[in-house]
Amino acid sequence: MSEVIALHPGVDPAESPLTPESWGKLGMWIFLAADAMSFGALLAGYGALRFGSGDWPVPSQVLGVGLTAFMTFLLISSSVTMVLALAAIQRGDMTGLKKFLALTVLGGLMFLGMQAYEWTHLIERGLSLSGNPFGASLFGTTFFIITGFHGAHVTGGVIYLSSYLVQGLLGRLHQGDANQIEIAALYWHFGDLVWILVFTFVYLI
Amino acid sequence: MASTHKQPNYIGVFWWLLVLTILEVGVIFLPMARFLIAILLVGMALTKASLVAMYYMHLKFERTTLGLIAVTPLLLCVLLVFALLPDHSATPHLTGAGPTTTTAPSSH
Numbered sequence: 001m002s003e004v005i006a007l008h009p010g011v012d013p014a015e016s017p018l019t020p021e022s023w024g025k026l027g028m029w030i031f032l033a034a035d036a037m038s039f040g041a042l043l044a045g046y047g048a049l050r051f052g053s054g055d056w057p058v059p060s061q062v063l064g065v066g067l068t069a070f071m072t073f074l075l076i077s078s079s080v081t082m083v084l085a086l087a088a089i090q091r092g093d094m095t096g097l098k099k100f101l102a103l104t105v106l107g108g109l110m111f112l113g114m115q116a117y118e119w120t121h122l123i124e125r126g127l128s129l130s131g132n133p134f135g136a137s138l139f140g141t142t143f144f145i146i147t148g149f150h151g152a153h154v155t156g157g158v159i160y161l162s163s164y165l166v167q168g169l170l171g172r173l174h175q176g177d178a179n180q181i182e183i184a185a186l187y188w189h190f191g192d193l194v195w196i197l198v199f200t201f202v203y204l205i
Numbered sequence: 206m207a208s209t210h211k212q213p214n215y216i217g218v219f220w221w222l223l224v225l226t227i228l229e230v231g232v233i234f235l236p237m238a239r240f241l242i243a244i245l246l247v248g249m250a251l252t253k254a255s256l257v258a259m260y261y262m263h264l265k266f267e268r269t270t271l272g273l274i275a276v277t278p279l280l281l282c283v284l285l286v287f288a289l290l291p292d293h294s295a296t297p298h299l300t301g302a303g304p305t306t307t308t309a310p311s312s313h
Contacts (some may be wrong), residue, residue: 080215
């Protein structure tokens, strides 16, 4: 411990030099690293199945690229409102925090609504977990598992951020809680980052 | 630390993300080999993911060790992709050694 203090003289000896402001942030990053490996394994498995298949359909000819491009725009926009919510609480602007948190939650809900619409449309056209009228049946399996796993993350994020929005509306959030919002923001941005990769690998390539 | 650095231009990053997304959708309609299109798409996707991680998740302003935690799963996933490559070369329709459809194993 004394070596740590000597190397990082400005660091509180009770805190790790990794994240001097927050153990919670370190915990979230470790969780996200583990979660990233789950998504990485799913996408790597998708690649292996796809390139090992002789009749894999061209995704852009089966899936709605226009709709999902707009869903991508929504998630990117919600990431902007999330960083603006964090910036607001960091400067003590609680009205700004509530406004931008509400917009972020709204963006997440719109994304989930569009995903539900997309799924319903594809299921009506015959795509399912075990069937695909356009070619390899594993196309449907991988599509629903990967987008479903991501959708579950967005659902969790909406609930996570909504809990802070409710606390904000009840007046229980203060400038000193900025660290909690930053940790929640990390989770939300991770969902955006993963969607960027899912959009490219599952819908465009 | 995210709370002490100068605030990045979040809106500027948003415009970059938006432009790259529009380019991605446009690229798939280009009259080019699918392999080249895939390389372009992966390059743009990794650029977008990096922008989100560096600026929105503030990784650019965090300590290097936290960045290493973030990069570790990426390296492991690259290893996983290489570990799965032998499966592709063993696939009959890719090697020309067999029919393009596979038959389900008979039940006993």
